[in-house]
Amino acid sequence: MVYAGVGKSDWEINLGLEKGIACFNVESIAELEVIEELAVAAGKTANVAFRINPNIGAHTHANITTGLAENKFGIAMQDMEKVIERADAMKNINVVGLHFHIGSQILDMGDFEALCNRINELQAKLENQNIHVQSINVGGGLGVSYDSPDRQPIPDFKDYFRTYTTHLRLREGQQLHFELGRSIVAQCGSLISRVLYVKQGTHKQFAILDAGMTDLIRPALYQALHKIQNLTSEEPAETYDVVGPICESSDVFAKAIDLNKCHRGDLIAIRSAGAYGEIMASSYNCRKLPKGYITEDL
Template identity: 40%
Template sequence: MDHFLYRDGALFAEDVSVAEIAAAVGTPFYVYSTATLLRHFQLFDDALAGTDHLVCYAMKAASNQAILRTLAQAGAGMDVVSEGEYRRARAAGVPGEKIVFSGVGKTAREIRAALTDGIRQFNVESEPEMDVINAVALDLGVVAPITIRVNPDVDAKTHAKIATGKSENKFGIPISRASEVYARAAALPGLEVIGIDVHIGSQLTELEPFRLAYEKVAELTEQLRSEGHNIRRLDLGGGLGIPYTRSNDAPPLPVEYGQLIKDSLGHLGCEIEIEPGRLIAGNAGLLISDVIYVKSGEGRDFLIVDAAMNDLIRPAMYEAHHDIVAVKEPAPGTEMQPYDIVGPVCESGDTFAKQRNMPRLKSGDLIAFRSAGAYGAVMSSEYNTRPLIPEVLVNGDQFAVIRPRPTFDEIINRDTIPEWL
């Protein structure tokens, strides 16, 4: 469910007309719904009710500080994968003790920054990383809390580019070596081993891969405890998918996911952390674009819009589907026709949809890309010297620009020309 609905023939974001926002800020732009963000966070929090838990929002999905503060005020922790994300979370008011630091390539500088300003734990991905965290912690005179990410060799049955739990993926240590690696970690004086971390992929649409992974984590927990480790926290990652289409083939609900966690791991008495990102932010955002031209081609018509692959790269990168709708609601019985919906970048990959049925549109009409709140703005670029587009947050009948569109002068003046030129 989201809070983007038609009213009196016009698409609204909560209680604000999308066309009104477009008139104020120009197109293209991203718009997010506060009510949807909070509802989706609450679904996860409620799903784990009765357990000691923390829902850490995976902020790589959408990292604007206004979104982070909205979720933090509701009780969310944060999952970060870089110093930049860590600093964003702290700037948004998230305390260090509610920030989990993940990622395979943490540098000594990033580790030092987090240990200096406060961190809940590092999710360690390799033995060399473990050595660096130990060295930095000893240099600072502190002890670093860690979990170790195990790779359970479970097929997440998702897109190959977002699967992370198979043996050939770059993430974590093989679960078969866990006993050896945990023993080594326990011997390092700058580390405190507090738990286990696992994450098998993103956009999962079945619970079975989670169940297989969590059964292995349960067995490992009992084994490590028998070897003297105080395993008291299980970080289960994220990955639950969202419905990118309006079909009935919807992914499992957070309450079903939560029950699976309780059934698989509840007997261990561990604190549970989960790191949802896409399901919290994905359907909480739209990309709004304007039709520049309607072009008739050889056997097909094109909608050339002012958004491009630099603004929303998911279709080009993942062949991802986004439902696309007219901002002006079509009247009942309106005849639909197929369009290829494309952007202005000079690459054939700048295509959002092929032969997508839409009402007959014309230059100046607005369209909305649904489910664009996750991995939209955060993956955008200034390719073709196209400015990053504004982000807008709606709260009831209010809206605010939470990232403005830069001017061309601001973009161009970031370049520095050497004096010999």
């Protein structure tokens, strides 16, 4: 188990030390000092990897890029050697690796190739100082097909792993770690909702659902696209804005999309909701949290 995150609380760090987790991914000198202080107090040695900000722009939504110098994540490249030297002087800290993450929902393999090239540069720089690490964590980021989940239910893992095999120069015995969250689970879940009302507006008609941004916040948060299907109707398609019941103008799942003619009570499927869906739900507007159902029969 690895603990990553830019703001680790003391109790979380202590829990990780108590359970002997594999590694803390450290994002600042201030965090390193706190981990060392708590490790000393607990009589433990903390394994750490340093998250390095590679200053690489990923071809994805601005809100889910994480590898630019302007982002809050990671340690600046120019500070990498200084931080490792600082850690080496701490008796209760054991440096085991480097961690990177450039963003999420990335479909351009060129972004991952750029990351490989940057890691190669940084490793060579460290080796010039006789610094060697056991592991490289390249993060995740591989995207999925939100517009065609049936045609492409599984991401292009072959091309993804081939990119790293071709371009990343690992050292002998060095471990390579991936964080494949969304790419594995996104297509495994759908948000199922009912139409409460079909409302004819001045210029458009709305399909108002009983699900809203409290159940699936991605469209409201960064205008994310999800394929939407009317599971009940086989009537000719009409154009709708698909919206939720929350008192926010951003509570919109999609605008001007074609659905089979909607009626009150129709079942609507919002696809590819297995990642960043239920886990990000809230009770805002006095809403109940959505219920999840799991089956292996599909």
